[in-house]
Every structure is written in C-alpha cells, then in structure tokens.
Amino acid sequence: MTSVDEPARPNGRIRDAARTRAEILDVATQEFARAGYDGARVDEIAARTRTTKRMIYYYFGGKEQLFTAVLERAYGVIRQAEQELDVEHLDPVAAIRRLAEVTFDHHEQHPDFIRLVSIENIHGAEHIAASEELGTIGSPALEVTGRILAAGRKSGLFTADVDAVDLHALISSFCFFRVANRHTFGALFGRDLVAADQREHYRRMLGDMVIAYLTADRTED
Amino acid sequence: MTSVDEPARPNGRIRDAARTRAEILDVATQEFARAGYDGARVDEIAARTRTTKRMIYYYFGGKEQLFTAVLERAYGVIRQAEQELDVEHLDPVAAIRRLAEVTFDHHEQHPDFIRLVSIENIHGAEHIAASEELGTIGSPALEVTGRILAAGRKSGLFTADVDAVDLHALISSFCFFRVANRHTFGALFGRDLVAADQREHYRRMLGDMVIAYLTADRTED
Amino acid sequence: MTSVDEPARPNGRIRDAARTRAEILDVATQEFARAGYDGARVDEIAARTRTTKRMIYYYFGGKEQLFTAVLERAYGVIRQAEQELDVEHLDPVAAIRRLAEVTFDHHEQHPDFIRLVSIENIHGAEHIAASEELGTIGSPALEVTGRILAAGRKSGLFTADVDAVDLHALISSFCFFRVANRHTFGALFGRDLVAADQREHYRRMLGDMVIAYLTADRTED
Amino acid sequence: MTSVDEPARPNGRIRDAARTRAEILDVATQEFARAGYDGARVDEIAARTRTTKRMIYYYFGGKEQLFTAVLERAYGVIRQAEQELDVEHLDPVAAIRRLAEVTFDHHEQHPDFIRLVSIENIHGAEHIAASEELGTIGSPALEVTGRILAAGRKSGLFTADVDAVDLHALISSFCFFRVANRHTFGALFGRDLVAADQREHYRRMLGDMVIAYLTADRTED
DNA sequence: GATGAATGAGTCTTCATTCAT
DNA sequence: CATGAATGAAGACTCATTCAT
Numbered sequence: 028m029t030s031v032d033e034p035a036r037p038n039g040r041i042r043d044a045a046r047t048r049a050e051i052l053d054v055a056t057q058e059f060a061r062a063g064y065d066g067a068r069v070d071e072i073a074a075r076t077r078t079t080k081r082m083i084y085y086y087f088g089g090k091e092q093l094f095t096a097v098l099e100r101a102y103g104v105i106r107q108a109e110q111e112l113d114v115e116h117l118d119p120v121a122a123i124r125r126l127a128e129v130t131f132d133h134h135e136q137h138p139d140f141i142r143l144v145s146i147e148n149i150h151g152a153e154h155i156a157a158s159e160e161l162g163t164i165g166s167p168a169l170e171v172t173g174r175i176l177a178a179g180r181k182s183g184l185f186t187a188d189v190d191a192v193d194l195h196a197l198i199s200s201f202c203f204f205r206v207a208n209r210h211t212f213g214a215l216f217g218r219d220l221v222a223a224d225q226r227e228h229y230r231r232m233l234g235d236m237v238i239a240y241l242t243a244d245r246t247e248d
Numbered sequence: 249m250t251s252v253d254e255p256a257r258p259n260g261r262i263r264d265a266a267r268t269r270a271e272i273l274d275v276a277t278q279e280f281a282r283a284g285y286d287g288a289r290v291d292e293i294a295a296r297t298r299t300t301k302r303m304i305y306y307y308f309g310g311k312e313q314l315f316t317a318v319l320e321r322a323y324g325v326i327r328q329a330e331q332e333l334d335v336e337h338l339d340p341v342a343a344i345r346r347l348a349e350v351t352f353d354h355h356e357q358h359p360d361f362i363r364l365v366s367i368e369n370i371h372g373a374e375h376i377a378a379s380e381e382l383g384t385i386g387s388p389a390l391e392v393t394g395r396i397l398a399a400g401r402k403s404g405l406f407t408a409d410v411d412a413v414d415l416h417a418l419i420s421s422f423c424f425f426r427v428a429n430r431h432t433f434g435a436l437f438g439r440d441l442v443a444a445d446q447r448e449h450y451r452r453m454l455g456d457m458v459i460a461y462l463t464a465d466r467t468e469d
Numbered sequence: 470m471t472s473v474d475e476p477a478r479p480n481g482r483i484r485d486a487a488r489t490r491a492e493i494l495d496v497a498t499q500e501f502a503r504a505g506y507d508g509a510r511v512d513e514i515a516a517r518t519r520t521t522k523r524m525i526y527y528y529f530g531g532k533e534q535l536f537t538a539v540l541e542r543a544y545g546v547i548r549q550a551e552q553e554l555d556v557e558h559l560d561p562v563a564a565i566r567r568l569a570e571v572t573f574d575h576h577e578q579h580p581d582f583i584r585l586v587s588i589e590n591i592h593g594a595e596h597i598a599a600s601e602e603l604g605t606i607g608s609p610a611l612e613v614t615g616r617i618l619a620a621g622r623k624s625g626l627f628t629a630d631v632d633a634v635d636l637h638a639l640i641s642s643f644c645f646f647r648v649a650n651r652h653t654f655g656a657l658f659g660r661d662l663v664a665a666d667q668r669e670h671y672r673r674m675l676g677d678m679v680i681a682y683l684t685a686d687r688t689e690d
Numbered sequence: 691m692t693s694v695d696e697p698a699r700p701n702g703r704i705r706d707a708a709r710t711r712a713e714i715l716d717v718a719t720q721e722f723a724r725a726g727y728d729g730a731r732v733d734e735i736a737a738r739t740r741t742t743k744r745m746i747y748y749y750f751g752g753k754e755q756l757f758t759a760v761l762e763r764a765y766g767v768i769r770q771a772e773q774e775l776d777v778e779h780l781d782p783v784a785a786i787r788r789l790a791e792v793t794f795d796h797h798e799q800h801p802d803f804i805r806l807v808s809i810e811n812i813h814g815a816e817h818i819a820a821s822e823e824l825g826t827i828g829s830p831a832l833e834v835t836g837r838i839l840a841a842g843r844k845s846g847l848f849t850a851d852v853d854a855v856d857l858h859a860l861i862s863s864f865c866f867f868r869v870a871n872r873h874t875f876g877a878l879f880g881r882d883l884v885a886a887d888q889r890e891h892y893r894r895m896l897g898d899m900v901i902a903y904l905t906a907d908r909t910e911d
Numbered sequence: 912g913a914t915g916a917a918t919g920a921g922t923c924t925t926c927a928t929t930c931a932t
Numbered sequence: 933c934a935t936g937a938a939t940g941a942a943g944a945c946t947c948a949t950t951c952a953t
Contacts, residue, residue, distance in 0.1 A: 038268055044933085063370045065286035069927060081929090081935055090927065102436075144432055145366050149284045152431035166437065189453065192439050197457065200425035201418065208424065210373035215323075216387065218413050232410065236418065239464035240457040263914065290944060302918055305945065486912090505812045507728035511948060523914055523950090528836065532948065544878075555757065586874055591726045594873035608879065633883050637863065639899065646863035652815035653807055657765075657827065661857050673854065678860065679827050681906035682899040707937070732923060744939055747924065917951075919948085925943065 047078050048086050054081075056097050063146050064094055095154040098147060099161055101140045106135060109167040119179030123241065124234040126172060128200050132231050135221065136201035141206045169195055179241065186245040197240070201233050216229035268299050269307050276304075277318050281360035284367050285315055316375040319368060320382055322361045329354060330388040340400030344462065345455040347393060348419050352451050355423035356442065362427045390416055400462065407466040418461070422454050489520050490528050492539075498539050502581035505588050506536055537596040540589060541603055543582045550575060551609040561621030565683065566676040568614060569640050574673050576644035577663065583648045611637055621683065628687040639682070643675050710741050712750050718746075719760050723802035726809050727757055758817040761810060762824055764803045765802060772830040782842030786904065789835060790861050793892050798884065799866035804869045832858055842904065849908045860903070864896050867907040 029066070054075045069090055073080035087093040103152045112129065114122040134141060147154055155161045172191040179185035205220045213219050220229065275296045279288045290311050294301035308314040333350065335343040355362060368375055376382045393412040400406035410418070426441040434440050441450065489532035496517045500509045511532055518532040527568045554562040554571065576583060589596055597603045614633040621627035631639070655661050662671065717738045722840040730752050736743035750756040775792065777785040797804060810817060818824045822839045836852040842848035852860070876882050883892065 033337065049449045052266065063284055063286055063367075067927090068371075071926095079935060080927090082933095083933075084928070142370060144429065145370060146284075148365060148429050149287075149363060149370075152435040155432060155435040162435070168436065187453075187456065192437050193450075195437070196433065196441060197422065199429075199452070200421040203429065204421035204424055207428075208365065208369050208420075210369045211376060212417065214373040214376040215382070215385065216390065216413050216416070219401065220417060229414075232408075232414065232418070235408070235464065236457060236461040239460040243456065243460035243464070245281055268916095289942090291942085300918065302946090303916090306917070311944065465945090487921095505728055505809075507726055507819060508812075510946095512946095521914060522948090526949070527913075548896065586811060588726075589803060590871050590873045591729075591808060594877040597874060597877040599822065606875070611879065613889050627873050629895075629898065635892075635895065638867065638875065638878070638883060639895070641871075642863040642867035643860065646859065646866055649870075650807065650811050650866065651861075652811045653818060656815040656818040657824070658829065658832065658855050660860070662859060671856075673856075673901035674856065674860070677906065678852070678899060678903040679901040685898065685906070711939095731921090733921085740938065743923090744925090748938070753923065765937095914953085915951105916953105917945105919950085920947090920948070921952085923944090926939105928939085928941105928942075930936105932937105 029030050044086075047076075047082060049087060051078065051083055051093070052097055052100055054076050054141070055093050056101065056139055059097055059109055059146065060142040064090075064150060067094075069093075091154070091157075095161075097156055098143060101137075101143055101227055102161055103142070104137075105133070106165075106167060109171075112168060112171050114193055115171065115174060119175050119182065119184055120176045120238055120242065123172075123179070123194075123237055126168070126175065127234050128230055130168075130198050131202050131233055134199075134206050135226070138206050139201060144203070145207050166195075185241045186243060187241045189241075194237075194241075198233070198237060201229075201236070205229060265307075268297075268303060272299065272304055272314070273296055273318055273321055276314050277322065277360055277364070280315055280318055280367065281363040287313075287372060288315075290314075308337065312378075315321050316379050316382075318381055319364060321359075321374055322364055323382055323385055325358075326354070326361070327385060327388060327447075329400070332394075333389060333392050336395060339405055340396050340403065340405055341459055341463070343396045344393075344400070344415075344458055347389070347396065348455050348458050350388075352423050352454055354429050355416060356458070360425050362424060365424075366428050381414070387416075406462045407464060408462045410462075415458075415462075419454070419458060422450075426450060485562075486528075489518075489524060491527065492523055493518055493520065493535070494539055494542055497535050498543065498585070501536055501539055501588065502584040503623055506532075506592060509536075511535075520667070532664075533599075536668075537600050537603075540585060541600055543579075543585055544590075544603055546579075547575070547582070548609060551613075554610060554613050556594050557613065557616060561617050561624065561626055562680055562684065564617045565614075565621070565636075565679055565684070568610070568617070569676050569679050570672055573644050573675055576641075576648050580648050583645060586645075587649050593637055618683075627683045628685060629683045631683075637680070640675070640679060643671075643678070647671060707749075710739075710745060713759055714739055714741065714749060714756070715763055718756050719793060719802055719806070722757055722760055722809065723805040727753075727813060730757075732756075753819075754817070758821050758824075759867055761806060761817055762821055763828055764800075764806055765824055767800075767829050768796070768803070768903075769830060772834075775831060775834050778834065778837060782838050782845065782847055783901055783905065786842070786857075786900055789831070790900050791837070791893055792896050793831075793861050794896055795821045797869050798889070801869050804866060807866075808870050821889075829858075848904045849906060850904045854905075857904075858898070861896070861900060864892075864899070868892060898901065 049130070051072065055067070055072050058072045061067070067090075068082060069080060072093075075081055078084075083093060087096055108129075112126070112127075114125045118123060169191050172194055176185060176189070176191055176194060209220045219225070276288070276293050279293045279296070282288070288311075290301055290304060292303055293314075297303075301311050304314060308317055329350075333347070333352075335346045338346060393415055397406060397410070397412055397415060402422065430441045440446070488686050493514065497509070499515045503509070509532075511522060511525060514535075515525055518524075525535060529538055550571075554568070555570060556567045556571075559567060576675050614636055618631070618633055618636060651662045661667070664681070691897070709811050714735065718730070718735050721735045723740070724730070730753075732743055732746060735756075736746055739745075746756060750759055771792075775789070777788045777792075780788060835857055839848060839852070839857060840853055872883045
C-alpha cells in the first residue's frame with residue numbers, strides 16, 4: 028500500500044510516523060470536540076485509528092498532551108488562515124467589514140475548533156499554558172486589525188476608543204457565541220443561530236454592528 | 249435564620265430535606281462548573297456536603313439528573329433577575345443601554361453560570377431538552393427587549409433590522425465571550441477581559457456598540 | 470373506601486392488616502417468581518403495593534422471611550388442592566391417570582409456583598428448612614397415591630417396584646420439567662412444551678407413561 | 691503439562707490468555723451455579739481466580755456475557771458427550787435403555803450444569819437467545835434418538851406416538867428433576883433422590899418407564 | 912401501628928496507563 | 933519502532949435495611 032501511495036524514500040518510516048500522528052490528531056480532534064476533555068475516551072480514539080492505543084502514548088505521552096497537540100494544530104490552522112488575509116488594499120471600512128466576514132465564515136466552518144476552545148476555557152486554558160508553541164503563537168489577524176484601525180482613525184472615519192485586541196474580542200464574541208451557544212440558545216429561544224437561511228442576515232448584522240460602532244458620531248461625548 | 253423562615257413544625261425533617269437538596273445543588277453547581285460534566289465527581293460533590301453520596305441518588309436519581317437540576321436552578325436565578333428589570337420608564341436609547349449593562353453585570357457576577365452554559369453546549373443542550381421546566385421557561389428579558397425595540401423603532405430612533413431575539417444574541421455574545429473565553433483569550437493575547445480596572449471600559453464599549461448599531465444612519469442603504 | 474368494601478367491624482384494623490399482608494404476598498410472589506430471590510427488589514415489591522416498604526419489614530421482618538412466607542403460602546395452595554382430590558372411587562388405573570392429569574393441570578396453571586420451587590432449589594431449600602410450617606406440611610397427594618398404589622398392587626394390576634414417593638417424583642418430573650424448562654427447551658429444540666395445541670398430547674403422554682410403567686408385564690424379569 | 695499440550699512458542703502469552711479465560715469460566719460456573727445469576731458476585735469470581743476483576747471485563751465484557759460464556763461451555767460439554775454416544779449397534783430396546791442411562795448418569799455427574807439450566811430458565815433463556823453459538827448448537831442425542839425410534843417403530847416394537855423431541859423431554863424430565871429438585875423434594879418428603887444407594891433403583895426405574903411406555907400394548911386403543 | 916427520610920456497604924463497570932516481548 | 937495483554941484505581945450506581953417521628 029505504501030508503495031502505491033507514495034514514492035520510495037530513504038526514510039519512509041518517518042513519513043508513516045507523520046501520517047499516523049496526523050491520523051491520531053484528526054480522530055482525537057473529533058472525539059475531544061464531541062465529548063469534551065473528560066468525556067473523550069482514549070480507547071475510542073485508538074479504535075477509530077489504524078494504530079493502537081499504545082501508539083497514542085508512544086507519540087504523545089498521554090491524554091493531556093494529546094489534547095494539547097490537538098489544540099496546537101487547531102490554532103495553527105487559524106494562524107495559517109489569518110496569514111492569508113488580504114484586506115489591507117481596501118479602504119478601512121471595507122477592510123474591517125471584510126475582516127469581520129472572514130472571521131464569521133471561519134467560525135462557521137470550524138465548529139470543532141469552537142468546541143475545543145470552549146473546552147479549553149472550561150479547563151482554565153491550562154493546556155495552552157503548558158504549550159510552548161501556543162504561548163508564542165502571536166496573531167497575524169491582530170496585526171492586520173491594528174493597521175486598519177490606525178488608518179481608519181487617522182482618516183477620521185473611526186472614532187471609537189478601542190485597540191485591535193478589543194476589536195478582535197468584539198468581532199469574535201458574536202462569531203463564537205453564534206456557533207458555541209447555538210444549542211442552548213436554540214433550546215431556550217427556539218431560534219437556530221446557524222440556520223443556513225439566516226447566515227447572510229447574521230453576517231450583515233455583524234458587519235453593520237462593527238462599522239456602526241467604529242464610525243459612530245461621537246461629537247456629543 | 250431557621251427561626252425566621254419557618255414556623256415550628258412537628259416534623260422538621262421536611263425542611264431538612266429541602267435544605268439538604270439545596271446544599272447538594274450548591275456544591276454540585278461549583279463542581280460541575282469547575283470540572284465540566286464528565287470531569288465532575290459525584291464522590292467529590294458528596295464529600296463536600298453534609299450528606300452522603302447515597303443522598304444524591306435519593307434526591308436526584310443520578311449524575312445526569314443532578315446536572316439538569318443544577319441547570320434548572322441556575323436558569324431560574326436568571327429568570328428571577330430578569331423579572332426585576334425596571335427599564336421601561338427610560339427612553340429607548342437609555343433603556344437599551346441599561347439592559348445591556350444589566351446583562352453585562354449579571355454575566356460578570358455569575359461566572360459559574362456561564363461555565364455551566366458552556367458545558368451544556370458541549371453536550372448539545374441535551375439536559376435542557378430533557379427538562380420539562382427549562383423547555384418552557386420563557387424569557388422576561390426578551391419581552392422587555394421587544395417592547396423597547398418597538399418603541400425605539402416607532403419613534404424613528406432605531407433603524408436596525410433586528411428583532412428582540414437577535415438583539416439579545418448580540419448583547420449576550422459580548423458578555424458571554426468576555427467571561428467564558430477569558431482564559432484562552434488571556435493566554436493568547438495577554439489581555440484579561442475581566443480585569444477589574446477594565447470593567448467600565450468594556451461595559452461602555454458594549455453599550456456604545458449596541459446603541460451605535462441600532463441607531464446607525466441607514467439612509468444610504 | 471373501607472366503608473364501602475367491607476362492613477364495619479369492631480376490629481377493622483386486623484382485617485386491614487391481613488389484607489395488606491396478602492397484597493404484599495401477592496406482589497412478592499410475582500416479583501420473586503419473575504426475577505429470582507436475588508433478582509427481586511424489595512423496593513419494587515413495595516412500589517407495586519398500596520403500602521410502603523417499611524410495612525414489609527413490619528410484617529415479615531426482611532426479604533428472606535418474605536420469601537419464606539411466599540413459599541409457605543404457595544405450598545399451602547397446593548396442599549389445599551390436594552385435599553380436594555377425589556379419585557379413590559375410581560379403579561386403580563383410572564385413579565392414577567386422573568391423579569397424573571390433576572398434577573399436570575396444576576403445574577400448567579401455576580407457573581409462578583414452579584418458578585418459586587426452582588428458585589428455592591437453587592438456594593438449597595434453605596427457606597423450607599427455616600420454616601416450621603413447611604417442614605411439617607405433609608402431602609395429602611402422597612397418601613392418596615399410596616392407597617391407590619396398594620390397591621393396584623393387591624389386585625395384581627400394578628407390577629412396578631415403586632412406592633408413593635417414587636411415583637410422585639415420576640409424575641412431577643414430567644409436569645415440572647415441561648413448565649420449568651420450557652424456555653431453554655424451546656430455545657434449543659424449537660419446541661414449545663406448553664403450546665396450547667399440544668396440551669392434550671402431553672397430558673395423554675404422561676398418563677400413558679405412568680400406566681404403562683405401573684402395569685408393564687414383568688414376568689420375564 | 692505445558693510441555694505436552696503446547697509446542698514452544700515465541701509468545702507464551704496467548705496460551706496464558708486461554709488458560710486465564712478457562713480459569714475464569716471454571717470459577718464463574720461454580721459461582722453462578724451456587725448462587726444464581728443475580729446472587730453471583732463478580733468480585734467473588736475474581737477473588738477465586740489468579741487474575742483480577744478487571745480481566746473478567748477484559749475477556750468477557752461483563753457479567754451478562756460471562757454467564758452466557760459459562761452456558762456456552764457447559765452446553766458444549768454436553769454436545770461433546772452426546773457425540774460420543776455409541777448405542778446404535780444395540781437393538782432398539784437396549785439402545786433406548788442405554789440412552790436413558792447415559793442421560794441419567796450425565797445429569798448425576800453434572801449438577802452444576804443442571805443448576806445453570808434452572809437459572810437460565812428463571813431468566814427466560816435470554817442468554818441462550820443472545821448467544822449465536824447456542825442458537826445453532828443442534829443435538830446429536832436427538833438425532834440418535836430419532837434413528838432408534840424409527841428402527842423400533844419399524845420393527846413393531848415401539849408403539850408410542852412420540853417423536854425424538856418428546857422422548858428426549860420425557861427422559862430428561864426425570865433425570866433433571868431428580869437432581870434439580872432434590873432439595874425441596876428432600877425437605878418436603880424426606881427422601882434424597884440422589885442418595886448413592888438409590889441410584890440403581892432410580893436408574894432402572896427410568897429405563898423401565900421409558901421402555902414400558904414405548905412398548906406398551908396399544909391394541910386396545 | 913404507620914411512615915417518609917436516610918444510609919453503610921457493597922455492585923458492576925470503566926478509565927488511563929504500562930508491561931513484556 | 934510496534935503491539936496485544938494486562939491492570940490499579942476509581943467511577944457511577946444500587947441494595948436491603950433502619951431511624952426519627
């Protein structure tokens with residue numbers, strides 16, 4: 028099977044190892060996202076993998092480290108996406124709206140990631156704290172946001188007293204809540220926040236909200 | 249306290265039962281909020297109570313039902329608070345801002361509740377679905393919001409295309425995110441969203457955002 | 470309700486007690502027969518009664534004694550039925566066949582009793598041993614059987630070397646097995662020994678067997 | 691023993707696993723037979739084994755499946771014995787008598803099996819139903835019986851209207867009852883059906899009964 | 912006599928983890 | 933590197949029984 032899928036390499040072993048690692052991470056991501064950290068079962072993860080449970084310990088050391096690795100990879104995907112942001116050629120208003128929409132779309136497309144973040148917060152972000160990689164990950168989006176904000180403020184368009192981190196929180200709040208809390212919100216208020224036919228509505232709502240906030244007339248203050 | 253709350257009764261046991269039940273719920277709330285549904289230990293809950301583990305099963309039936317009871321009580325507290333809302337005597341703009349601030353404060357004051365809601369969402373809101381009480385709980389806040397919105401729109405102040413449920417989601421998003429995701433947000437961006445000295449900043453930010461959104465000049469659309 | 474069902478009595482209490490006792494025994498009989506001694510639940514028995522679990526302990530002392538009481542009543546019913554046997558006016562052959570048929574019918578009509586006896590055997594008949602009543606219960610059927618056997622042997626019709634106890638065992642074997650082992654027998658051999666349309670077949674088979682055995686030509690021996 | 695039964699293997703573990711499994715089954719058979727399904731304790735079974743309770747779950751999955759495995763092995767032993775039946779070289783009368791005697795002896799020698807069957811009947815044969823193996827086990831004895839019956843009927847010796855299954859029930863009834871109900875029978879009637887000095891008596895009684903039944907003069911019918 | 916509340920001691924089961932090869 | 937077998941510790945849950953009134 029190896030001979031067909033991949034060219035012969037001096038060290039085919041390493042490739043297999045990487046693939047096995049990736050497969051474990053895929054399954055573990057799903058399982059942790061599905062059931063939470065404590066609800067996830069190492070047995071179940073192993074069973075859905077082509078390797079054995081022993082390999083999980085071999086590659087990752089334990090459940091805790093496996094979850095950390097899952098988080099690291101999940102955040103890596105985001106950072107990757109953020110690095111591909113291409114909004115700075117737009118005027119500040121359009122750029123911010125675009126930024127909000129990209130964030131909106133990204134949350135919608137990665138519900139498992141949202142769940143992992145919720146789970147990690149339940150656990151006080153201890154795995155992020157334990158991860159060397161995640162502590163120094165930085166945020167391309169934050170830098171972009173900062174530059175747009177500066178431009179908008181310089182041109183007088185943006186009047187709000189926020190920095191990039193605050194604005195990031197404001198945008199993320201709505202995107203995150205909509206996906207993360209959809210179950211309780213739906214159960215309590217009878218509205219599905221992620222219904223496909225409402226996506227455009229909420230997407231515009233987010234953009235409108237951010238722009239309105241940033242550009243509001245503050246002469247009265 | 250006993251002497252005031254309850255008249256002398258031949259059988260004090262009934263009150264003891266209610267008190268024991270309440271004590272179990274208190275501890276269980278903390279334990280579930282601390283560790284998540286699967287992470288919480290029935291043994292631990294029992295150990296921190298003056299009764300035994302056996303009583304938890306006697307009163308609630310099982311871990312699942314105990315969690316449901318915890319949720320029911322937590323949502324009950326909110327509903328209670330919402331019923332005491334007194335904002336309709338204000339003009340629409342002030343009323344909405346006040347509503348947002350009350351929501352903001354409530355979230356800040358009840359981090360355990362926030363955590364329970366996160367946990368319940370990880371589990372697909374299955375306990376809410378299983379609860380007769382929670383399915384029909386309604387939302388006083390939603391009704392108030394609806395009336396203010398109508399008034400504001402009637403007077404021409406509010407121009408945004410949202411109903412009460414959407415607005416509730418918008419306000420809750422920010423309040424919820426700030427508390428629920430503070431750990432990962434802090435770990436990744438180095439900012440504590442619930443730092444005391446930033447409370448006013450974020451509270452105003454929320455109010456500004458909501459008002460700006462609702463009252464934005466939409467003649468151009 | 471009492472006033473309607475029963476006439477006023479000086480000591481209505483005692484009647485109620487007897488009725489409650491009987492009701493508990495009814496339910497306990499079903500529950501023990503259904504699930505075995507260890508499988509039966511005192512809680513379940515109490516729940517299906519109009520009284521509470523506490524009453525079971527009040528009246529019977531405990532699960533063990535309750536089971537013993539159930540057995541005592543069940544054997545009492547049999548003894549009662551046996552005392553109404555009226556076969557001695559028949560000729561020995563007809564009398565034995567009738568006796569076998571009555572035994573056959575009784576087993577068929579009291580599957581719960583059969584199950585209780587199976588259960589008691591699993592437990593080494595320890596409850597019978599513990600019961601004063603059951604140790605001295607005697608067996609009207611055995612006496613009748615003995616007299617018929619004697620008559621049959623005296624007249625030269627019966628040639629078999631058996632006493633009443635052996636014959637009772639022979640007859641009971643078939644009747645008991647057919648009811649008690651119907652589940653495994655049916656599952657393994659695909660035949661329902663208690664199917665209604667086979668009842669006559671097996672009833673005759675039993676009678677034929679007993680008569681053939683008792684009257685077989687033994688001149689060759 | 692090891693040196694004879696098994697060739698040297700690089701990995702002795704597999705054999706150990708089989709041995710451990712067998713040891714658990716041995717102990718479980720005794721414990722289930724002794725106390726019934728619900729009365730048996732997984733802890734007790736484990737304690738009497740060289741392994742731990744954990745292994746029972748590892749090998750069998752649970753108490754229910756362990757009991758099923760115990761039944762499967764017990765029935766397997768019988769099927770094995772039945773396959774070694776060697777009676778078809780005898781004339782029909784001698785063959786049937788021999789068959790009855792073998793059945794009689796087998797029941798006497800396997801009281802634990804009798805108890806397991808009683809227990810399984812209390813539980814409605816649900817474990818047999820759940821077992822793929824037991825549903826399709828067949829019965830060598832039944833086939834042998836069928837052939838002898840046919841031969842005897844062809845030669846005019848056997849006149850009774852029974853098929854192999856009925857005859858099997860008839861023979862088993864007596865053998866089963868004698869062992870299964872010995873406790874209640876002994877307690878109530880003061881006779882030990884399995885007393886050693888009565889074995890020959892009952893063995894002959896069984897044979898006489900079956901032969902008398904099969905060969906009875908039925909010209910009068 | 913009668914009863915709702917309470918409970919100590921177990922009961923089955925599962926979990927993440929490691930060992931021997 | 934890889935792996936099937938094994939496991940100590942703890943998990944949720946249940947049971948017959950008794951207490952206080």
